[in-house]
Amino acid sequence: MAKEEEIRESLTKQFGALEGKIRIQRARRMWAEVEPSDFETVLDYLRKSQGFVILCTMTGLDKGENLGIIYHLAREDGIMLNVEVTVPKTNPVIKTVTAVFPGADHYERELVDLLGFKIEGLAPGFRYPLTDDWPEGQYPLRKDWKLDPSLKTGKIEES
């Protein structure tokens, strides 16, 4: 666990606000909670100085009042740092990371479609994964989302 401890130490040294917010779950699994204002600099630091060059994926969470994003970052040696950022549901705006990780494009679009995030700086393009005529304001992965009867298009035969 020496490497994980080292990463924690250098992170807290660099960003004082992260004190006590980094958790080591087991070998090669670390979790961190970062404020939306810092997350860009933290991700940049992690990528450039700590070798977290792989963005495995991004998970969107519905946490009731807030929405969360987990950036699953990994290093070549298998250590994984999951950076969680929380934004209020009323104004779920977050900056894009596509400048740093070009591969994040589809992951961010997925967050926009399914959880209603507003990603600042995301290049225009096709939406993913919902259909082009999906109505505004319907975010299926939110916990309070109910299927609008008008959206049902397929007929399921009574058996």
Next chain:
Amino acid sequence: MRKPGKMLKLALGSAGKKPATVPYPYKKLAMPDRFRGKIAADSAKCIGCKLCMRDCPSAAITINKVGEKRFEVEIDLGKCIYCAQCCDSCNKGVLSITPEYELAQLDKKKFKVIYPNAGSPEDTPKEP
């Protein structure tokens, strides 16, 4: 070595050999022992705990109460995904897997199979 026509020998050789394919509806291959086909049920053994219903990933199985401590198993073969989790969940050995796999039907109603519990050992599934 790179050259065109590397497969010539194999292709010509195969022409005289027995085909690897089987004319399916006329000749059928044997299923392996553990094959998970149609689920069979012995409703007489059922105690109505409904563990199978709870674990079924596709809600294909229903336990109907037909009398005092008598239950019958109803399986919708159209919904069943043949994972056989119900057979693992059942503590009483009611459900078992059979190697039957040709289950396609033209009529959706025929997918519903009820294993009646009349109390006699000669139970056969009736098809509505």
Next chain:
Amino acid sequence: MGKVFIPIGPQHPALKEPASFRILLEGEKVIEANVRLGYNHRGVEKACEERSYLQDMYLLERVCGICSHSHSTCFIQAVEEVAGLEIPPRANYIRTVVAELERIHSHLLWLGVAGHEVGFDSLFMYVWRDREIVMDLLAKISGNRVNYGMNTIGGVRRDISPGLYPEILKAMDVLEERTKYYIQIATGEMSFIKRLSNVGRLSKEDVETMCIVGPTGRASGVPRDVRRDDPYAAYGDLSFKVITDDHCDVYGRAVVRVLELMEAYSMVRQLIKNMPEGPIVVKAPRKIPAGEAVSRYEAPRGEDVHYVRSNGTEKPERVKVRAPTLANLQAMKKMLENYYLADIPIVIAAIDPCFSCTDRTIEVNRLEKGTTELMSWDALRAYSIDWYARQGIQLKGIRL
């Protein structure tokens, strides 16, 4: 011929599953390529939140047919980590045996499909004929040819009886010999190589910045392999090479895959030789304690990531699935542009795409019995004409 816009997909013979590639052509050359995904969105992630962990496992197993064991194992590993379950070593070994057999059948499948995409159907037929050996083996071990249903929370459902060991080893020998022959074909048949080399190039830098995974990345000389970097199941006990290649093109991807086959045979042999004795399953609680975990898994197509968050009930709070194809598709634009139209099928096939894995989540509540009217044929036709018109293609109508 001026610039022509052609739609490859959502339905096209080159695609085995729906996805839409909008290609702008000048003559035979691809000027611009855009990818639209989402045709297979089935609401899996949402559905997972409404089902118990055990039901989720079977649901996620059906995210993809070919890498079914990958998804279920990846999910179950995350659940077991949250629940704090220690898996018996034999169960881990059995999982790994099935995982490697699955890799063998997936890579053989890919080799055949690659042959088919460039019109080399004999390779397809022969490879798929020999793939039956490993499919039969999987059927003997698990019961079925795909969707093995081997996993359960806390271990595996079925044991591999020692009586089956000689048969597995013999099958590995036969497959190894056949694979050697296919390596000769794949690296020796001129007309085949001509179609593969210098097509769909992806530089090492692109792979690194776009986080490309699996054989696609390894074919560009990036030695990333979760089995070695972040060992799970029994991979920590195995010795194997991470195959890389520096061709950076479709040919390199083919080479990486056939050489990985050889590694997989040796891995299965090691696993069978060192298979520990003991139980295959530990008892798991129905309610999983609150917590979260991420699990990584090297599926045949690349790294599979599952995230599970539990809230202490029978049902998970959130399940996230990242299939390898989603990561790899982002490089598709780069791989298609400035190549020929004829290269599109093989370049798309070269990442071994699995669109149903990629698009997981439209909520049609299948358990609820909704009755809305079906679209009439005319309405459907009008809709499609309108849809194509919005995409910039004038169909104007087809007389029937």
Next chain:
Amino acid sequence: MVYALVHILVFPGLLFLMAFGLFAEWVDRKMYARFQNRMGPPWFQPLADILKLFGKESIIPEEVEPRMFRLLPLVALASSLTAFIYIPVWGTKALFSFNGDVIVVLYLLTIPTLTFFLAGWYSLCPFSLLGATRTLTQLFAYEVPLFVSILSSAFLADTWSLSEIAAFYSKHPGYWLFNLIGFLIGVFSLLGKLEKAPLDIPEAETEVVAGSFTEYSGNLFAFFRLAINVEMIVGASLLAAVFLPFGLSLGPVAGFIFYLAKVLFVVILLSLSHAIFARIRIDQMVNLCWKFVAPLGFAQLVLNMIIKGTLLS
């Protein structure tokens, strides 16, 4: 007059050609399957396919010129049928023959390819357009080697008539062996003409769906299928007449059996090359034709000039 009509309509004309075409398609498919260790279709499969197509509705896109769209399949079938009457079947003598019929047959065989191009062009579908352009590009690539190789054989025989070529080679047995390079070029070009793998670039399924035929269905597509089948027979017969002229003087029955064997041999060669090669790309195909196949054809011509100068003078 009646005799000629029977020849044209029944044997060795229309009916025989169609039946033999379907049979040859079966041989092709069966052998292809056997080369791949499969079982292959039963003997009536091609006939069943054609009958099924005739039973189906023909869909004509609204935007296309319907008369042209309907006419093209018939032109394709008619031109390949016409070409056959100049080819000797059971002996050295063809049904009709004149000095120069080699050229006529070659041009008649080009017409189906042109109709494929026009069919694609008139379909107004992006895939058909691409298929049509590929058809024409490919035509320009393989046509020159084919002409040169066939003409070099005719040059050796010093005649432009197919019947006289056959007569020359039966008078000089063994001379056909000099033309083996030409024969291989002929098989290669026939692959391109029939759009069969590895030269099925214009209708490569995974790339351009069905190329020129994407919009065709029902009986119109069936006519195209028949035209290709007949073209396969005519092309193979042409190669047999020009490059494999042996066993012609054994009388009509033996000659006919020899003829069937020769055509089927060419058909099996076609399916073998289908089995062992991958489809090449259009740019590779053009390169291959102009860099290797055409020079080989000219080499054959030079070889025949030398032979003519030394052995026949």
